[in-house]
Amino acid sequence: MAALPFQAARAWATMEPRHWSAVAECLLDIGAAHTSRYWVAIALGTALRLSERYEESIDCFAQASRLRPTSPQAYLALGRACRGAGRRADAITALKKASSLGATRAAGAQLCRYGARDAAPNTRPHIHALADYPAFARLLTDLEAPEALPAPALRVHIAGLPDCPEATGATEVTLRSLRMQRYAHWTASVTDRGGHCAVEPRTWDLMIEAGTELHPQALGWIAWAASTTEADVIYSDHDQFVLDTNGVRVRGAPTLYSMADRIWFSQPGYGPRLKAQRFTAGTDQRLAHIPLVLGTLPPNPEKRLQPETTPNQQRISVIIPTRDNPALLERCVETLLATAARPDRVELVIVDNGSVRPETVALLSQLAARPRTRVVPFVAPFNWSRANNLGAAAAEGDHFLFLNDDTEMLTPAWDNILADLLNDPLNGVVGVRMIYPDGTIQHAGFVFGMGDGPQHEGRWISSVCDGPAGRWAATRQAAAVTGAFIATRRDLFEEIGGFDDARLAIDFADLDMCLRVRAMGKAVIYTGAITALHHESVSRGFNRSRAKRRRVRRELDIFLARWGDAAIADPGYNPLWTREDCSFDGYVVPKIADICRHIRLSAEANPWQVPPPR
Numbered sequence: 276m277a278a279l280p281f282q283a284a285r286a287w288a289t290m291e292p293r294h295w296s297a298v299a300e301c302l303l304d305i306g307a308a309h310t311s312r313y314w315v316a317i318a319l320g321t322a323l324r325l326s327e328r329y330e331e332s333i334d335c336f337a338q339a340s341r342l343r344p345t346s347p348q349a350y351l352a353l354g355r356a357c358r359g360a361g362r363r364a365d366a367i368t369a370l371k372k373a374s375s376l377g378a379t380r381a382a383g384a385q386l387c388r389y390g391a392r393d394a395a396p397n398t399r400p401h402i403h404a405l406a407d408y409p410a411f412a413r414l415l416t417d418l419e420a421p422e423a424l425p426a427p428a429l430r431v432h433i434a435g436l437p438d439c440p441e442a443t444g445a446t447e448v449t450l451r452s453l454r455m456q457r458y459a460h461w462t463a464s465v466t467d468r469g470g471h472c473a474v475e476p477r478t479w480d481l482m483i484e485a486g487t488e489l490h491p492q493a494l495g496w497i498a499w500a501a502s503t504t505e506a507d508v509i510y511s512d513h514d515q516f517v518l519d520t521n522g523v524r525v526r527g528a529p530t531l532y533s534m535a536d537r538i539w540f541s542q543p544g545y546g547p548r549l550k551a552q553r554f555t556a557g558t559d560q561r562l563a564h565i566p567l568v569l570g571t572l573p574p575n576p577e578k579r580l581q582p583e584t585t586p587n588q589q590r591i592s593v594i595i596p597t598r599d600n601p602a603l604l605e606r607c608v609e610t611l612l613a614t615a616a617r618p619d620r621v622e623l624v625i626v627d628n629g630s631v632r633p634e635t636v637a638l639l640s641q642l643a644a645r646p647r648t649r650v651v652p653f654v655a656p657f658n659w660s661r662a663n664n665l666g667a668a669a670a671e672g673d674h675f676l677f678l679n680d681d682t683e684m685l686t687p688a689w690d691n692i693l694a695d696l697l698n699d700p701l702n703g704v705v706g707v708r709m710i711y712p713d714g715t716i717q718h719a720g721f722v723f724g725m726g727d728g729p730q731h732e733g734r735w736i737s738s739v740c741d742g743p744a745g746r747w748a749a750t751r752q753a754a755a756v757t758g759a760f761i762a763t764r765r766d767l768f769e770e771i772g773g774f775d776d777a778r779l780a781i782d783f784a785d786l787d788m789c790l791r792v793r794a795m796g797k798a799v800i801y802t803g804a805i806t807a808l809h810h811e812s813v814s815r816g817f818n819r820s821r822a823k824r825r826r827v828r829r830e831l832d833i834f835l836a837r838w839g840d841a842a843i844a845d846p847g848y849n850p851l852w853t854r855e856d857c858s859f860d861g862y863v864v865p866k867i868a869d870i871c872r873h874i875r876l877s878a879e880a881n882p883w884q885v886p887p888p889r
Contacts, residue, residue, distance in 0.1 A: 279305075286325070291820040296326035313342045313349075320352055329360035347378035354385055361713050363735050367391045390735055390857035402853045402861040409525040411862045412514060415568055415851075418867060420458070420495030423502040428478050429461040429494055429551065435485045445486035445573070452488045458495035479509075481551040486573040493569035497551050503871075504878035506563035507555045510547035512849065513570045526571055530744045534846035534877040535562035537701075538800060539751035544579030545744070548572055563878035566850045566870060579745050587617050587694040592672030592765075596653070596662035597680040598628040601635040603810065604680045608642065611678075616688040623648040624666040628657055659758065660774035660784040667768060675768055679759040682709070683808040692804050696750070697764055703797025704763050704789055706756020707805035708747060710738045717809045719746070720753035720801035721786065722858040723845035728831060729755065729786055730858050738806070743852075743859050752883055753801040754845045758785030760807055767792065782827050783834040790838050793885045841885035846877070 279301040286294035299322035305315060320335030336353035343349055350373035357366035367386065371394050374382035379396045386395035392404045403411040433449050446465055453463055465485075479501050483489070493511070500509045510532065517527035532547055533539070540546040549570045552560075593611060597604045604625070612618045627639055627650055643650045651669045653662050663677045674697050686692070689707075696705045709718040716733035719742065723729055733740075733747050741748040771791045774784040789799045835842050848854075850873055853861035865873075876882055 286322070289820055289822070290325070290824075291822075292326045295322050296328065298322040299326050299328065299331075313339055313346070316342065317349065317352060320356065324352075324356045324359055327359070329356055332356040333360060333362075333365075345376060347373040347376035347382070350376065351378055351381055351385070354382070358385075358389055361711055361715065361735075363389070363391075363715060367394050370394070384856075387856035387860070390860045392856070392860045399855070402855060402863055404861055408514075408527055408529060408862065409519075411864070412526045412529070412568060414864050416490050416492065418492065418567060418864070418870065420492050420499045421867070421871065423458070423495070423498035425502060426458075426460045427498050427501045429458075429481060429498060429501075430478055431461055431463040431481045431483065431494075433463060433465045433483055433485050433487075435465045449483060449485055449487050449489070452490070453494075455491050456489065456494045457491050458498050460498065461494055479551045479553050483549065483570070484573055487549070488571040490569050490571075492567075496565050496567060496569060499871075500563045500565055500874050500878075501551070501553070504563045504875060505561055506878040507560040508550055508552040508562045509565065510550035510562065511565040511567055511569040512851070513549045513572045514568050515572055515574060529568055529851075531566070531568075531849040531851050532564055532744065533752070533849065534564050534873075534882040536752045536847070538798065539746075539749055542580060542749060544575065544577040545749055545751075548575065561878050561880060563874050566865065566873050568851075579748070584688065584691040584695045587620055587690045589674055589694050589698070590620050590622060590672035591674045591676055591690055591694065591762075592622040592624055592667075592670035593676045593678055594624045594626065594663055594666030594670060595678050595680050596626040596628055596659065596666070597630065597635075598657070599630045599632045599635050600680050601632065601638045604635075605638055607678070607680050607682050607684075610684040614684045614687050615690045617690055619647070621647065621690060622670060622672050624670045625650045626653050626662045626666045627651065628653045628655075628662055658776055658780040660776035660780055663758075664773040664776055667765075667773060670765075672765065674762060674764055676760070676762040677758060679809065681810040682759060685710075685808055686805045689805045692802065693762055696800050696802060697762060701798055702800050703767055703792035703795065704756060704761060704799045706753065706762075706799070706801050707760050707807055708733075708738070708801075708803045709757065709759060709807050709809040709811075712808060712810060714738050716740075716747065717811050718757045718759065719803065720751075720847070721755040721757070721789075722848050723754040724843045724848065724854055725858055726855050729842075731757070732858060734857075741803075748803040750800065750802040750804055752798050752847060754847055755786045755789035755799055756801055758788075759809055759811075761785055761788070763788075763792070767795075767797070771795070778833050779830050782830045786842075787834060787837070790841055790885055791888065793841075793883055794887050796881060796884050798883060837888045838885070839889060844885075846882045 282298045282301055286298045302319040302322055316335045316339035320332045323332035323335060333356045336349055336356055340349040340353060350369045354366045354369035357369055370382045370386050374396055380398055383395040383398050393406045433446060435446055497509050512531045514526050514529040516524050519525050615621050625642060639650050642648050651665055653665055667675055693705060696702055711717050716736050716738050718731045719733035721729045722732055733742055775787055779787055793799055850865045850869055851862055852859055853863045
């Protein structure tokens, strides 16, 4: 008991999990004699949570909630512990209970940070929950398009259906929406579905399906984009009519696009459906994106498909830093080779950061004796960037894959998919979907510009979910991808000088590399066609201690100072999504000025390219 104040003071000063574990042991001695005391259960549960002993902390907070069933603090604490343990459904249930008991603001903030805004009380009216989309969509119709000068002529071609009452009704719906347009310089015609229309210079043609309901400002926004940018194609977001829980037809299922993405939009079922274009003689077209839902469309009959792959002919060097994680490392290596289409084209470079456990030493000796496998010693304080640079210097492959040792490959023929993407000279870096052992997503690309900095897409969402517009299952461009699985070509890696092991030792070297590749005009690719299991931070723990947090803050400041706006702007994140709390978990109505700025930026030759670092 006498040691508790010292242990608690030290733990608070450092926030090291091992120091909080010492506090928990002291409290366990007290709790053994006072198991029915509410505050003992809360204090012990808190110490266990901060020491990352989540299942034990959950038991303590559950006991506290039984002792005081009307205490919102017990359920708040239980929700936080369940979140730490990755038990998303249990966390949401506990936080909703805390909210119902009066902790509205605190529980709502936790739910929003956890990507569960639909379950949170509405404490921020400017952000609309996903379930409130019909009401949000009505607000978008009030965003009046600026005047288009000069006013371009728009020709609307309605792709009709065979003669039948349903077809006539669908065409009439579209014509009725055209008659409500506030932009007057347009003509319309009905064509057979699949038919073609003659194109004319200086004329914009909008092809839409019968049954499409254009919103009153649709043609006005298209005309403004046509008159203001040098785009050859203009596309917008859209939604569909769906049935709500009462069986009433409402607007829903919005498709909110990124800026132009040659990879994503070329795949069947993923490209924009509401677009206007003008005649151009060249093949390099500029695309402008209007980040507004300008139409409600019939269901899309086109199936979403991943591109086909070809057999891998290149050598892929897989560089894996490790330290005393023999079970993880063995599983990582075995699954990687077992799922490869051409394991004979896969070289393993294990960078050993001073392992000392006998079982690790034995495993490394076994691996070193294998063909196409080498172990590179790295006896120095942990530096993720330097370890990977050393591995790359020893590698002999055409492509480099930098991989965490706490991963397991789940996708057959992953090497074919990866090589196909890297063989495209327009691509520079490739990352993949990573999931937790419980089947939820850990990483589906990064989103830049969120309130707390770069954020993993899709985190904690079930991996069976394809995400908004199917983006987590698609192959597409991304602002950046995680260093837990990041691949590039050897020549490109050498050209950019590898990872910055001098100033970005651990946390932001992967994002820095992605931006350097984008500054060269190359694409950073995320593909949902490859999935890997990720026991995130099992190797080195989470950044919970004050010392680790200071290091993260220091590296983040370096990253932001080096890249400026490029570290915040994200061409892949539609401005209709909120930038507060969790990405893709709420809608906001953007300002007219922000919409116009987005349209202009999207119409640049390569809106994904960023300026060189400062």
